[in-house]
Amino acid sequence: MVKRHLIRFAPLYLLAAIATLFALYPFLFMIQTALRTQGEFLQGPLGLPLPPTFENLEFVLSAQFLRYFLNSIVVSTISVGAATLFGAMAAYPLALMKFRSNRVIYVAFIAGLMIPIHAIIIPVFVLTLQIGLYDSIWALVGPYIGFSLPITVLILTEFFRGLPREILEAASVDGAGHFRRFWSVLLPLAKPAVATVSIYNLIFIWNEFIFALTLTSSRSNATLPVGLRELFGQFGVNVPAVMMALTAASLPVLIFYFFAQDRVMQGLTAGAVK
Numbered sequence: 001m002v003k004r005h006l007i008r009f010a011p012l013y014l015l016a017a018i019a020t021l022f023a024l025y026p027f028l029f030m031i032q033t034a035l036r037t038q039g040e041f042l043q044g045p046l047g048l049p050l051p052p053t054f055e056n057l058e059f060v061l062s063a064q065f066l067r068y069f070l071n072s073i074v075v076s077t078i079s080v081g082a083a084t085l086f087g088a089m090a091a092y093p094l095a096l097m098k099f100r101s102n103r104v105i106y107v108a109f110i111a112g113l114m115i116p117i118h119a120i121i122i123p124v125f126v127l128t129l130q131i132g133l134y135d136s137i138w139a140l141v142g143p144y145i146g147f148s149l150p151i152t153v154l155i156l157t158e159f160f161r162g163l164p165r166e167i168l169e170a171a172s173v174d175g176a177g178h179f180r181r182f183w184s185v186l187l188p189l190a191k192p193a194v195a196t197v198s199i200y201n202l203i204f205i206w207n208e209f210i211f212a213l214t215l216t217s218s219r220s221n222a223t224l225p226v227g228l229r230e231l232f233g234q235f236g237v238n239v240p241a242v243m244m245a246l247t248a249a250s251l252p253v254l255i256f257y258f259f260a261q262d263r264v265m266q267g268l269t270a271g272a273v274k
Helices: 002-034 040-044 061-098 102-114 118-131 136-159 165-173 180-191 191-207 208-217 225-231 239-270
Strands: none
Touching: 002 118, 002 239, 040 136, 040 239, 061 102, 061 136, 061 180, 061 191, 061 239, 102 136, 118 136, 118 208, 136 191, 136 208, 165 180, 180 191, 191 239, 225 239
């Protein structure tokens, strides 16, 4: 029986293995190149790091790179946390309460998905100057939260709508008000959806470049995407050093996804894609 099953699904397993290799190869190439010198890379870009070298860690372990890293962590943590909380607070009434402008507000949130960053970068820049936040990491938090809210509201609203109403009715019978039902009942049940929107928003914010470049000017307030420009010289690029920096910059997102992957998969199947 097992042998027949393997023979029957062998083509699918083979296709899955090939697809996995294609998906993993860019990351493997990045690590492979990071462990080589610039001279070795120029001699053969696809060669193996034999022996591996760690001289490219010099920039990664520098105080300035760690500053970029810290700025990105602070901005991402605040923005992702605030966007998730505010999005959940907006999704609760949109999903579970009936009022006249419910549909209009929901569509307004969803319409935000169609607004490109480049279309509003100048107004955001002018507003940031006027309120005195230019060249600070706080200048990035507002735009990041704003651009993260539409997808957050979309996924959490659909997830809340799919929850059994009996759970909320039981909480109401026990005397729970809106705040308690939201905080003690809905949010614990929405962990898969919360993990999904968190990883989605984290990837967007961690890699975002346009706002970070426009709204900050000093090296002390730059985030990783902006700081990595230092590795691109006027007459050439140290590709192995860039790959080492990109490897280090990828670790937080990979670690977060590793611990949240089960919740993310549950959220993708039980949330907006339901």
